[in-house]
Amino acid sequence: MKTTTWNSPHDLPETVRLQIVPLLNRQLADAIDLTLQAKQAHWNVKGPQFVSLHGLFDEVAETLGELADELAERSVELGGVADGTLQAVAGATRLPAYDRELLSGTDHLRALAAATGNFAQSSRGAIDAAATLGDASTADLFTSVSRAADKLLWKLSAHAATPA
Numbered sequence: 001m002k003t004t005t006w007n008s009p010h011d012l013p014e015t016v017r018l019q020i021v022p023l024l025n026r027q028l029a030d031a032i033d034l035t036l037q038a039k040q041a042h043w044n045v046k047g048p049q050f051v052s053l054h055g056l057f058d059e060v061a062e063t064l065g066e067l068a069d070e071l072a073e074r075s076v077e078l079g080g081v082a083d084g085t086l087q088a089v090a091g092a093t094r095l096p097a098y099d100r101e102l103l104s105g106t107d108h109l110r111a112l113a114a115a116t117g118n119f120a121q122s123s124r125g126a127i128d129a130a131a132t133l134g135d136a137s138t139a140d141l142f143t144s145v146s147r148a149a150d151k152l153l154w155k156l157s158a159h160a161a162t163p164a
């Protein structure tokens with residue numbers, strides 16, 4: 001399926017770009033889904049840790065939103081379309097649906113940590129896929145995304161940490 005839509009002057013072969021754009025859009029869908037999940041937690045969390053968690057969840061949403069922007073723009077740089085509509089994201093995300101009934105900080109932390117870990121893992125897979133295709137720059141983007149996701153996962157899981 002042809003996915004480039006404009007005559008991008010990018011020098012990577014189109015055969016490579018045609019495979020990188022869907023890879024970017026898959027990660028974009030998860031990033032946008034995770035952004036919205038973090039906002040859901042930001043808005044709905046209750047309990048004694050409200051102030052700190054309300055802020056932490058907004059930081060997660062803000063960071064993921066910035067990463068989504070980078071992923072989307074890379075698709076267009078390569079001649080493709082960034083698939084960031086609600087409908088496209090709903091159809092493409094690989095994250096489990098966020099439970100709308102969650103209330104406590106512990107439950108929101110657990111749910112968001114699981115989704116963030118999932119996203120970090122798929123980002124690492126995307127690094128290898130982009131590198132195999134010969135696109136070191138996209139591999140580098142996925143590397144920075146995975147590093148940021150790892151940091152968010154640490155912040156989310158440190159709240160509920162117990163001694164190993």
Ligand SMILES: [Fe+2]
Pocket residue numbers: 042058
């Ligand atoms: Fe807010």
